[in-house]
Amino acid sequence: MRLAPVDYSIILVYFAFVLTIGWMLKKYMLTSTDFFLSGRRIPSWITGLAFLSANLGALEMMGMAASGAKYGMLTSHFYWVGAIPAMVFVGVWMMPFYYGSRARSVPEYLRLRFDEKTRGLNALSFAVMTVLMSGINMYAMAVVFRVFLGWPIHASILVSAVVVLIYTYLGGLTSSIYNEVLQFFLIVLGFAPLTIMGLRHIGGWEGLVARLNNPGMVSSWRVLADSSSNSMGVNWFAMVMGLGFVLSFGYWCTDFLVVQRAMAARDMTAAQMTPIIAAFPKSLFPFLIIVPGMIGIALMPDIATSSSGYNEALPRMLQQFYPSGLLGLGITALLASFMSGMAGNVTAFNTVFTYDIYQSYIRPKRSDEHYLAVGQWVTLLGVWMSVGTAYIVMQFNNLMDYMQLLFSFFNAPLFATFLLGMFWKRATATGAFFGLVAGIGAAMAHHLLNTRHVLHYASDMAANFYGAMAAWTTCFIVTIIISAMTPAPKEADLRGLVYALSDKPPSVALPLYRRPLFWGVIVLAFVTWMNIKFW
């Protein structure tokens, strides 16, 4: 694929706008709350779209299209069974505690609810993993641009890193959020023609079904009766519990990268609406990402045996359907997805590092200006650590898989800790800490047993789902047992932090159509219908 001058001009216009946003917001960054939390004054439609966009990294876009090409509509479970119910749950039931506690980060909520050591464990693991994931994303994107556009790998890494650095450094979380919204529209309007033209070319949905000639590719539930009847190697139980409950809830409900966007909202109702607003476009993403992957494999079956495998699905579709001009828009959308993912990681990293590590353990009780300056320097540090990681991953390619695996070890048990922390007032700090450690240990032990062939699964995906279930269950049970054996926390310390000891959120007094639960039910009804439609 070769880009024409018109394509480059589109990329340059995009760069100019993202940098201008950072530059214009710089003058508003007067306090650390402005920089790290956007002064808690962003409206919900903006935080909602940013909540969604922060997750749209390069791996997500390329990976989901590849998954669509490989597994077909089974991939929709990541959205319609996994993400959407989790987003509704975090909005309606968990956000009142995150936002109402006035915690500035997810680890800080853990300190308020439990103690310092649980916060420390979460903050440290999150900071390290976030910056590593950012580097992995950066490397993945650079490889895509080298393979398909012939761009030098150093150039892709440096240009994108510097652009993200400038706008996050100047405008903090607000700049990141504003750009994520810009990037959201670019991603939607950049990829939508691919689905439209692809379906038109292949003869609509019926044409796609006929061309694929494989019922397993176009149904999402019928093939889940047992693990041998689908290419993913999982059955309905692993799908619902492993992916739908543990992994998706673990990510969307506890990962500070996305939760931070809701914390920047201007009031409690806006914070609650943030993930629910995000759920509406998210529920349509299978049509934007998975369907082009399916069209790709239907029209170009050689993708399965190509050098980059199913990862070629999205770039090859762009190549076949996008002429110069529109191709620039498509490539800019890919760039935008990468940059929004990276900026999300960087802003989450600088907040957790500054508040939960630096302010707590290194230099407490300094002035607000001091922490603002530290946050800006940490932005620089985070970006350069990501660049360093990208170069390390370049040398040791299998590191990428290990890092992602390690990341999954932390998220699944953390959801059990939060669930018990928010909805069971008897959960104690000691129980939470050792439950979390035991859950992470269980995930690692499960992985070892799997790689040593003690446990057998039909696919790596099935192993991931069962590993997550093992980690979650271990954390859940160990936390309950140890909490029961240790003295109960004082109720006065838990006010506003657990369900039984909190006031109802202000949204319950609003008219029905303005309540988060109302909209949550609507989006859940929609995805239920989608599940039935593609049964």
Next chain:
Amino acid sequence: MDNRKRPTSVTVIAWLVIAGSVLGLVALLFTIPLLGRHAGSIILGSLVSTVIGVIVGKAMLKGLNWGRVSYLFLQPAGIVLGGFLSRFGPKHVLATFVYTVFLVLLTQPAASAFFGRGHSPQPRPATTGGYGPDLRIFIGWMFAILGGILTAFGLFSPSTRAPWTRSNVNAEWGIVLLVFAAIMLGLGYRAQVASRAPEQRQSHRG
């Protein structure tokens, strides 16, 4: 008499910019025999960048804000251009790292105050954007430009096709982007006008 104090970091960066520009030209003069048939244009380009570097450095020493802004925008462009002319490599990684450190130092409060851009509390309009101009106006203008480029390209080059496209998709999608941009701009400016109205009423009463 201007009594703004120049931070040491600004002094060091400005002199490094000047020295780097001059030394780059001097080093180039020693390698003239190796430059081949493009020697003339390379020397001319280098001379221009040296002059710009010296002017920008001097402006920064004098506390002129355009010097700082010019440096912050021209330096990354220089690195990218240099990378494409001489293959990206470790030296460009190093140059980018140094640039980002300079970026942080040049935008610290003390440096901003020296350049006459010290922070003063900004009124934050409680519009849909929360900070600065309404975000929809940004989005609208970006898609207006992108839609304009696509539509114009589609109209001037109607035969441009991808292997599997049969119509002028550039013009078609360009118009879709323009319609989207118009909606965003309409919503953004309407909200801006609505948020100003109460303020104006307040000032009339005052």
